Amino acid sequence: MSPLIRQHRYALGVTLRRLLSQPFSSIANILVITLALAIPLLGAAALMSLRPVANHLTADPEMTVFMQVSATPAETGAVADRIRRDHASEIQALRVISRDRALSELKANPAYAQALAVLPDNPLPDAIVVTLEGEDLAQRSAKLAALWKTWAKVDMVQVDSAWVQRLEAILRFARASLLFLALVVAVAVLAAVFNTVRMQALSQREEIGVARLVGATESFVRRPFLYLGAISCGVAALAAIGLVAVVLDPLNAALADLARSYGTEFALRLPQWEWLAAFVVGVALLGALSARWSVTRNTRF
Structure with missing residues (x-):
């Protein structure tokens, strides 16, 4: 030893x-x-x-891209394809909600059925719901919203980031x-x-x-x-x-x-x-x- x-x-x-x-x-x-x-x-x-x-929880935050009411389904699909192509690494899922589908879902709710029944036309736009993934979601979602708002036929982008922050x-x-x-x-x-x-x-x-x-x-x-x-x-x-x-x-x-x-x-x-x-x-x-x-x-x- x-x-x-x-x-x-x-x-x-x-x-x-x-x-x-x-x-x-x-x-x-x-x-x-x-x-x-x-x-x-x-x-x-x-x-x-x-x-x-x-x-x-942080995999669930969503951004909703509202198209203009005058946008056609083809234009909505083009925007959705562009998001998938340009930001494939930043999104987890993407789904398109047509204006007709959104209206039918609202009419199925008794709280809105009577109000919507008196409308002559469908006032709802097409919408693209994007689910983000990764970190720093609050900052990234704000940047993406500012970018997507500049695209043709995009009316507004709603960012679900307050609770993320x-x-x-x-x-x-x-x-x-x-x-x-x-x-x-x-x-x-x-x-x-x-x-x-x-x-x-x-x-x-x-x-x-x-x-x-x-x-x-x-x-x-x-x-x-x-x-x-x-x-x-x-x-x-x-x-x-x-x-x-x-x-x-x-x-x-x-x-x-x-x-x-x-x-x-x-x-x-x-x-x-x-x-x-x-x-x-x-x-x-x-x-x-x-x-x-x-x-x-x-x-x-």
Whole structure:
């Protein structure tokens, strides 16, 4: 066994003995970090669970191109073909609604049947309904509307973008809020680990001094504290994942009735295991970084 591996084994053993020698303090510290980590993790679970729903919703926004009343079916078809040809990569679907079909559908509605019956002619124009796909729908739909309005026989373009703008704004706000919350939690974790390592270093002041007198390197002195920060934060991250998994059950039960009222199924789920593994590793590295900072500042004696 190489000397480096023996040193790491020794440091890990020292760290575990220190944790077990003060079980209440260790558990309390891990619990504080767990609760802090659970909040952004729950937010990430909600945001990632909403992403498929948002993608489904943002695939539905429609633009309606109203032709002039004098436009013939051939001219309407020409405009529809031009949209398909020029913007094939930007649209998901396109359908043409003739003026006769639109009138018959309105007459089928009792609320409009009597009013339409007294009209001598069909006042409705042909319409082309375009379903967009992709991202940045609000900006793209405005540009497309401005372009299509300039085409011959096009009277107006109705853009269904107000709710798209609201949805995109909500998602941007949620992402920004989650990022800010993650930064706040990272600072809280840094502070918790920094203070814990500081107290450990001060309580072992004499032991560290003796180790230096007999030739211990700074890496040897710091290594147990780095393991302390990494293990505490790694365990807290795993505990936070378990806590959020437990909390999601009652939340999903409450969400089920709300989702059914909108005719859909929705449930909050934890992110994929790859994301969770990166979360645990990242938090452990954050703890080690905070421990290194703390032990460097508080063992200068």
